[in-house]
Amino acid sequence: MSQSSNTPIVLSVAGSDSGGGAGIQADIKAISATGSFACTVITALTAQNTQGVTGVMGIPGDFIEQQFDAVFSDIDIDAVKIGMLGDAATIRTVAAALRKHKPRFVVLDPVMVATSGDVLLAEDAIETLITELIPLADLITPNLPEARALLQARPELNTAAEDDTAAHCKQLLSYGCRSVLIKGGHQEADSSTDFWLDDNGLRTYSSQRIDTQNTHGTGCTLSASIASYLAQGLAMPEAIQQAKNYIQGAIEHADQLKIGQGSGPVHHFYRQDH
Numbered sequence: 170m171s172q173s174s175n176t177p178i179v180l181s182v183a184g185s186d187s188g189g190g191a192g193i194q195a196d197i198k199a200i201s202a203t204g205s206f207a208c209t210v211i212t213a214l215t216a217q218n219t220q221g222v223t224g225v226m227g228i229p230g231d232f233i234e235q236q237f238d239a240v241f242s243d244i245d246i247d248a249v250k251i252g253m254l255g256d257a258a259t260i261r262t263v264a265a266a267l268r269k270h271k272p273r274f275v276v277l278d279p280v281m282v283a284t285s286g287d288v289l290l291a292e293d294a295i296e297t298l299i300t301e302l303i304p305l306a307d308l309i310t311p312n313l314p315e316a317r318a319l320l321q322a323r324p325e326l327n328t329a330a331e332d333d334t335a336a337h338c339k340q341l342l343s344y345g346c347r348s349v350l351i352k353g354g355h356q357e358a359d360s361s362t363d364f365w366l367d368d369n370g371l372r373t374y375s376s377q378r379i380d381t382q383n384t385h386g387t388g389c390t391l392s393a394s395i396a397s398y399l400a401q402g403l404a405m406p407e408a409i410q411q412a413k414n415y416i417q418g419a420i421e422h423a424d425q426l427k428i429g430q431g432s433g434p435v436h437h438f439y440r441q442d443h
Contacts, residue, residue, distance in 0.1 A: 177400035183252030184213035190434030191386035198437035219429030237266040247400035248274035257297040277306040278392035304345030338366035383423035383433035
């Protein structure tokens with residue numbers, strides 16, 4: 170039985186990025202930088218750097234389950250953030266673990282494609298994600314391409330115009346999650362607008378677009394920091410706003426870091442530099 174803690178604790182369920190910019194590594198940094206304690210369940214290993222992914226090795230389902238049991242039997246988890254899952258079998262294993270342990274909050278970032286363009290989720294796993302995992306989530310955080318991919322898996326629902334993000338949110342909400350945040354980072358504009366929808370209505374979050382190529386791990390970082398603020402007791406709209414403020418600063422300061430030759434990471438610890 171887990172022990173009650175005054176420390177906000179977030180469990181990141183994701184793949185490892187050997188380059189340190191995304192995945193488990195980004196989640197640990199974001200959760201720590203925003204004031205919570207990070208635990209992990211590693212679902213896959215990637216051979217990865219700022220230029221791309223050169224290899225992926227999945228973790229056996231029974232060992233993923235063992236990691237969940239080890240953490241939840243000892244530690245009072247306040248929120249779970251889910252990132253890279255890789256295939257349908259892993260999705261089913263994670264969904265079963267969530268149903269078993271019943272965490273307070275679940276933030277699901279449906280990772281399908283890396284910043285470099287490398288595919289990180291098997292196409293035949295999308296339907297399993299929709300049926301098994303999305304209904305367990307308090308929030309899903311797809312970017313625009315991921316939102317469209319999720320809707321294309323259910324073409325009878327995908328009736329919105331290509332640029333109607335609010336309609337995409339509504340259609341994704343029908344998959345059973347409690348709320349949807351579609352990230353606007355892929356928009357061609359001077360500002361980036363995210364759309365958040367729950368049963369109470371639509372809200373938008375806008376921020377200035379930053380001219381930098383160092384955006385590796387932005388999606389992981391945003392969803393992990395939302396989970397961190399939920400663990401600290403913030404309501405979902407405020408948790409999203411605080412996470413947006415944090416990721417904006419991390420992108421603004423990304424060029425202070427000189428990491429690799431491709432798309433470098435954001436600066437997770439920029440606040441400690443001031």
